[in-house]
Amino acid sequence: MNKNQKIALLTKKHVAQTYGRYPIALVKGKGTRVWDKDNKQYLDFVSGLAVANLGHCHPAVVSAIKKQADKLLHISNLYHIEPQSQLAEQLTSLCFADKFFFCNSGTEAIESAIKLARRFSFDQGHPERTEIITMQNSFHGRTMGALSATAQKKIHTGFQPLLPGFKYVPFNNIQAVKKAISKKTCAILVEPIQGEGGVNVPDPSYLKELKSLCKNKGILLIFDEVQTGFGRTGSLFAHQLFKTQPDIMTLAKALGGGVAIGALGATNRVMKSFVPGTHAATFGGNPLACAAALASLKVITGKGFLKNTLETGSYFIERLQELAQEHSIIKNIRGKGLILAIELKKPGSEVVLECMENGFLINCIQQNILRFLPPLNITRKDINSLMPVLSKSLSRLSTKKFK
Numbered sequence: 001m002n003k004n005q006k007i008a009l010l011t012k013k014h015v016a017q018t019y020g021r022y023p024i025a026l027v028k029g030k031g032t033r034v035w036d037k038d039n040k041q042y043l044d045f046v047s048g049l050a051v052a053n054l055g056h057c058h059p060a061v062v063s064a065i066k067k068q069a070d071k072l073l074h075i076s077n078l079y080h081i082e083p084q085s086q087l088a089e090q091l092t093s094l095c096f097a098d099k100f101f102f103c104n105s106g107t108e109a110i111e112s113a114i115k116l117a118r119r120f121s122f123d124q125g126h127p128e129r130t131e132i133i134t135m136q137n138s139f140h141g142r143t144m145g146a147l148s149a150t151a152q153k154k155i156h157t158g159f160q161p162l163l164p165g166f167k168y169v170p171f172n173n174i175q176a177v178k179k180a181i182s183k184k185t186c187a188i189l190v191e192p193i194q195g196e197g198g199v200n201v202p203d204p205s206y207l208k209e210l211k212s213l214c215k216n217k218g219i220l221l222i223f224d225e226v227q228t229g230f231g232r233t234g235s236l237f238a239h240q241l242f243k244t245q246p247d248i249m250t251l252a253k254a255l256g257g258g259v260a261i262g263a264l265g266a267t268n269r270v271m272k273s274f275v276p277g278t279h280a281a282t283f284g285g286n287p288l289a290c291a292a293a294l295a296s297l298k299v300i301t302g303k304g305f306l307k308n309t310l311e312t313g314s315y316f317i318e319r320l321q322e323l324a325q326e327h328s329i330i331k332n333i334r335g336k337g338l339i340l341a342i343e344l345k346k347p348g349s350e351v352v353l354e355c356m357e358n359g360f361l362i363n364c365i366q367q368n369i370l371r372f373l374p375p376l377n378i379t380r381k382d383i384n385s386l387m388p389v390l391s392k393s394l395s396r397l398s399t400k401k402f403k
């Protein structure tokens, strides 16, 4: 038994089997590379699911964590927390939001957004406005509120009754939203680009139209930027790419440069509804996570970083399009910046395994969509090295028969 297998055995015996895990244990990371317990190296096109946007163990983040760890790890939100205030100041200077609430994950940020939208409507004298419109194929998390907001059957199965107050409509269909709005609607919740649902990019006008609809009806627009935030699309936030500002935005994943942290940003008008006693999180905005986030943000917003992400993303998509010319099994290539996908005509899980055997980590979603979420500082050389492996694997897959 090798060292990976030993860890796999421990996981199988003692860890809840909520994930279908690959047979390797990753124990070390540096930049775009990770190593398993048997010291095999992989080039990472997953980034811990859009978390390691700076690559693994970025020296600026590691150093900030070490420094903060020497000073203070945790203190309650009963007191002012210096790195939290600084992080909020930084974030507000970079987007529409005037204030931030901090939590620990994406799903928690979504719960916060649901609560804020309802409480805001209540405070506006509209206690009847409790419904939120969300999109089919969305993904917002696994807690009861977030999974009720998520319009995917497989996420709901066995967990009914869902939280009431969500109406689902097709993504990228403004007419469907118009039809769904009622006197009970308090908000529309949407990912600017759907991540888990298949890397679905909307028409350029879609978010703008949602915004004007919300404005006309006096309801709130919430963008879930948990996956698209922090440079993933080549803009710091995806809504900036679409030139549309929401009233509320949820963040997590890459915010902490690898450390767990989530956040909710909103305008002053809306955030006024969170007053003492309405919402809280013990670990939310703790000094360690905020110090890591501050360091990470400094790198992402540094000179040329996002421009480079955009250029690398364009290069990557060109290479994928070349692949599509050679392989008729490819149905579609899509994405923005470095959230990219190949939609296949057949299930893609074997491609993931073959890439892994050859030292590349990629991801498959919705059974037939290969998703690429590399660190944003990945090089063209790294991208080039993946192509022959992908090509070979797609050739093999195209000859395979599925029932």
Ligand SMILES: Cc1ncc(COP(=O)(O)O)c(C=O)c1O
Pocket: 105, 106, 107, 108, 110, 139, 140, 141, 142, 191, 195, 196, 224, 225, 226, 227, 228, 252, 253
């Ligand atoms: C768009 C989006 N929202 C929310 C979440 C939930 O985040 P977390 O897993 O940190 O709870 C995810 C996770 O993949 C996501 O992609």
